[in-house]
Amino acid sequence: MTDQTTNSIAFVADGNIPQSPPPARETGVVKWMRENLFSSWANSLLTIVAGLVIYMVLSGALPWMWNGVWTTSSLSECREVLAGEVGGCFSVLSERWNQLLFGFQYPQDQYWRPTLAFVLLFIAGAPVLFFDLPRKMLAFTAVYPFLAFYLIWGGTIMAPIVAFLGMGAAAFVFQTYGKGSFALGFFGAIVAAFAVWIIGGALIPEGASETAMLQAVPSRDLGGFMLNLMLGVTCVSLSVPLGIALALGRQSDMPLIKWICIIFIEFVRGVPLITLLFVASVMLSYFFPPDSTVDLFLRVVIMITMFSAAYIAEVIRGGLAALPKGQYEAADSLGLDYPQAMRLIILPQALKISIPGIVNVAVGLFKDTTLVSVISMFDLVGMIRGPILASTEWAGVYWELLGAAAILFFIVCYGISQYSQWLERRLATDHR
């Protein structure tokens, strides 16, 4: 050991070198900023410009929001309170909040009914959207449309009960005969439903709605954000199954079904939604029997559903086309018949592929429900453009009202988008 010199290669460490903190430029905020904000001169320039823009926007918007007035009852009063300072007149929101939500004709003492329907919507929707929940909850989902109808429109309770019984009869007929022959089950179900509705409708006494427990509210009295939500939820939940049927029909081997589906899809996609809405409000009644009064809400639902179903059908067709042919062959070779193969093998995969597209259509559809304001239905935008901005108190309050509408729509649409991303992650099983 005595001949060991400083430049010997043999080496034994005689202790641990203690941990020391990394230099400041390699950790925390400084590192992050160096890497993300100032990594090159171009990046630095962009950072500075972006900072200026953010400053300008916030320096304008923040005082406007911060100084906002929430308690006055008209625009002129609000301007007096502000006394020339910058500030938003948010009092239009607090004063007209119920009108924005429910429209201006819905009876004020009945606001609890749509609110309750809205809350129950979450319970009804949960088992459909989150399929890990117990399947028994679907029983409530099946009842919900009729319950919500009763809550929102009121009138005689017989109407939703007859409607429910009709659907129940249809489901029963389809379960019983659909196994033997799909066509028999399908058309038998339609006949059964109409039979129950016609007989049941005749049994409801005249004028039952006037003496009903819940005051009847006609469709023209619906309005506000409630109307957007109602149209959105109804049309999305109707147009997804219709879209699936159209997509499958378009692939059908039977030329008649195939051509009906192609013509429907191509026609509806080729026409602007506004045109369809005008047809719904003005012309559709020509197609119904002369003395029948099909509700305006129902007519609009039919049109929006048709419109979005055509789009959803094309999205799903894309999903079907993306599936390898081997999946169809494997399903066939196991002896599954067409409905089984579709339901168990093809659609679960095709729909999963189509989720982003379907959600895209659903979000678009929800926002397009504001178009009903052009056929004088007072949805959220219709309420703002019509009764509120036209009133003497609030003429000229644009930013606050339209901003609030934007926020309401954004919350719902962002929620839909987040749900779809969760769903995609949840369904990711192929580990590609």
Added chain:
Amino acid sequence: MSDLAIEREIDRTKMSVSDEVAIQITGMNKWYGQFHVLRDINLTVNRGERIVIAGPSGSGKSTMIRCLNALEEHQEGQIIVDGTELTSDLKNIDKIRSEVGMCFQHFNLFPHLTILENCTLAPIWVRKMPKKEAEDLAMHFLEKVKIPDQANKYPGMLSGGQQQRVAIARSLCMKPRIMLFDEPTSALDPEMIKEVLDTMIELAEEGMTMLCVTHEMGFARQVANRVIFMADGQIVEQNEPEEFFNNPQSDRTKQFLSQILGH
């Protein structure tokens, strides 16, 4: 080729062929548009036979066995599978499909279902078997193909060889009387080929009627009792494996064998 893939002793004594006819093809012709893919195919397969169908690519071998469970439609001739004639009647087709198992080159497992669900799906929906019973059955066959521990995984998490064995188990769960294999090892690595072939040999030893399109000549030599050589949409030659490999008759067969066995 891969004679090496099969190392184990094969018990041919159990592989008995009965006189009962399992599949009868008479005068079958098929066209894709103008193209005549299958030309006057005549073939009788007895119960318990193991038939290997070989031939160059594009010779129509896959198309032929895909006609047997109506994945492809034939335009002329008669196919009788397990006593039922294949016609365009959907009831007949579904009946035959539930009696005939099929394995594909690319496995075609259902990626959105677990291994167990892949296996129980057809028994539950086609055979109307209670779920519990179907699961027991599926576990039985998964043990047979030696992957019971993967039952709750998804197909995407398994290797190719494991997936193909699951595909075999999935077919077996329908208790088929005939198994069709469409190039079951063509998409696999050499070591995985061995595990799949082993599974197929076990099936053969149990007396399953098998029709197998494959390039595994080792398998053909040792397991098959008849080799069929197809070229240009027709059956060119058929013989017992020994005769077929050692003493091919037609020039087309000789050429094919020299190419496939030459290196």
